[in-house]
Amino acid sequence: MPDKAAHTKSQGHKITASGWYRDRYRELENKYPNLRQSDFKRPHDKNLPRGYKSFERRGRACVLEFSSSGAAPMRKDFNTAEAAAKYLRLPQRQSPYRRLFVLEGLDPSFISVFGECLDVDPRVFSRHDRTGFWEPSHSSGNTPALASLAKHASTWDFWDLRKFKDGQLAFGHRVASDYRRIALFRGRNALVDDVGRVHRKASYWAARKPRDGWDVLLVVDPPIKALIGGKPLYVIEPARPEPYQGGYADFIPYGSTKDACATSGPQRESMLDDICYYWTSYHNLVEVGADPQIATIFLQKIIASHYMLLLEFLSARQNRLEWPLTRRNDLGSFDLKWVEQSWSELRLFSRRYVDDITFIETITTALGISETDANSDTFNSSLDFLHGHKRMSRLEAKCHAIIDAYSALASLVVGQQSMQDTKRSISEAKSVKALTWLASCFVPLSFICGIFSMNDRYLPGANLFWVYFVVALPLVAMTLSTVILFNRGYNSENQWSLQTWIESWKGLPQGNGKPDWNT
Numbered sequence: 001m002p003d004k005a006a007h008t009k010s011q012g013h014k015i016t017a018s019g020w021y022r023d024r025y026r027e028l029e030n031k032y033p034n035l036r037q038s039d040f041k042r043p044h045d046k047n048l049p050r051g052y053k054s055f056e057r058r059g060r061a062c063v064l065e066f067s068s069s070g071a072a073p074m075r076k077d078f079n080t081a082e083a084a085a086k087y088l089r090l091p092q093r094q095s096p097y098r099r100l101f102v103l104e105g106l107d108p109s110f111i112s113v114f115g116e117c118l119d120v121d122p123r124v125f126s127r128h129d130r131t132g133f134w135e136p137s138h139s140s141g142n143t144p145a146l147a148s149l150a151k152h153a154s155t156w157d158f159w160d161l162r163k164f165k166d167g168q169l170a171f172g173h174r175v176a177s178d179y180r181r182i183a184l185f186r187g188r189n190a191l192v193d194d195v196g197r198v199h200r201k202a203s204y205w206a207a208r209k210p211r212d213g214w215d216v217l218l219v220v221d222p223p224i225k226a227l228i229g230g231k232p233l234y235v236i237e238p239a240r241p242e243p244y245q246g247g248y249a250d251f252i253p254y255g256s257t258k259d260a261c262a263t264s265g266p267q268r269e270s271m272l273d274d275i276c277y278y279w280t281s282y283h284n285l286v287e288v289g290a291d292p293q294i295a296t297i298f299l300q301k302i303i304a305s306h307y308m309l310l311l312e313f314l315s316a317r318q319n320r321l322e323w324p325l326t327r328r329n330d331l332g333s334f335d336l337k338w339v340e341q342s343w344s345e346l347r348l349f350s351r352r353y354v355d356d357i358t359f360i361e362t363i364t365t366a367l368g369i370s371e372t373d374a375n376s377d378t379f380n381s382s383l384d385f386l387h388g389h390k391r392m393s394r395l396e397a398k399c400h401a402i403i404d405a406y407s408a409l410a411s412l413v414v415g416q417q418s419m420q421d422t423k424r425s426i427s428e429a430k431s432v433k434a435l436t437w438l439a440s441c442f443v444p445l446s447f448i449c450g451i452f453s454m455n456d457r458y459l460p461g462a463n464l465f466w467v468y469f470v471v472a473l474p475l476v477a478m479t480l481s482t483v484i485l486f487n488r489g490y491n492s493e494n495q496w497s498l499q500t501w502i503e504s505w506k507g508l509p510q511g512n513g514k515p516d517w518n519t
Helices: 020-027 081-088 108-118 122-129 271-285 292-325 336-366 382-452 466-487 498-503
Strands: 060-066 074-078 098-104 153-163 195-209 213-220 227-229 234-236
Touching: 020 108, 020 122, 060 108, 060 271, 074 081, 081 108, 098 108, 098 271, 098 292, 108 122, 108 213, 122 153, 122 195, 122 213, 153 292, 153 336, 195 292, 213 271, 213 292, 271 292, 292 336, 292 382, 336 382, 382 466
Parallel strands: 098 213
Antiparallel strands: 060 074, 060 098, 153 195, 195 213, 227 234
């Protein structure tokens, strides 16, 4: 758990470089309290392991310039913040002037340059930097903006499924570069599976320019190069997981297989490179107009494709938990511990479904998508996200049904175990009862034998040995009769009372040989 008391500096001191933009950041902290609060989930600097700084907050950026002629956008890469600042301070050329900036990683120097030159709302970087889904501490803050403001600036959450090396993942591991969460699943023969749901974010900001121009900034997470986790924290490198099942599927509607083979497809390692790949390769499929939100169309498609892969993954995992409950003739083979573990895993599924549905709803709200606006056009993502939302909701409902089934199964397993325990107790009671009767027979015999052995005349072979049997047998009969009569005094709660003993004789047969049940 991060050291909460050690978070003394505001978030702006960590994600921005010193200068004008940090001062502007500080001036807005009173208006937007989230800017003042630190990230609840991030560890304090003093708790970070040696070598972590080589992975944290490294970034790169590029710009795609769109021309009014409809030609392919021109890409320019910025490996340093100084190169980006030099470009941004150049005077703008012909109108309409439309530019798409993509920032990969929250490098403080890049944030300061883009924030100052483009006048970006600091909340864009603040929301993107947050790693927690909920922050209950008073000294933290993750309050989202109003839905009506999402059209101009918003942050979209999604999951990137990754296949890690066997044994590399453990609970609590996170991405070293941005401290993003990795959601894990239980494996068949291991504590955790080697497939992780890596939390990813993409933030959007837009500003309209004169003559239908615009500037758009997309902030995306960098590729996974290392993990951090453990107590104390340590860095695991290299950690370059593969995209699960090859990654998301290409979404371009090709006219023929020949057209599909013309390009190699996205690399699926860097969101920045994938966005640039689609814009430079398939810009002719999109009509770039005055609405700056069109600059996010390929980002929308990539995120929707990630959710489609996640839906299939979750459906398969959920079916794997449901399958053992089907076509069973005997439920006695289920172990209660396994039932409880599966129930707990399904509860985790249910909680994550709520997060996933909330993420999709946030995206649809930012894009202005509603149920009545579903559009099946290839380059309109409304149908993609609405379909994903419906499927996720159906999976959540099915998950609750399976949880109810496991709850009923747990009751059946507990009932069967109780029945087995009852049978075992009855068997043990019968054994104890048999021993009691044997003791009732042999204790008097042993007692009389001890007394008669004091005199040689009653020993075996002596003349008076027969007296032993004359005395012992009636005493055994009297002892057994006493035990039988005494047991009649026990009630249904296994408590002895004289009243119970007296009432036990009322149901015995009377003179006609039949019990009088009315008395």
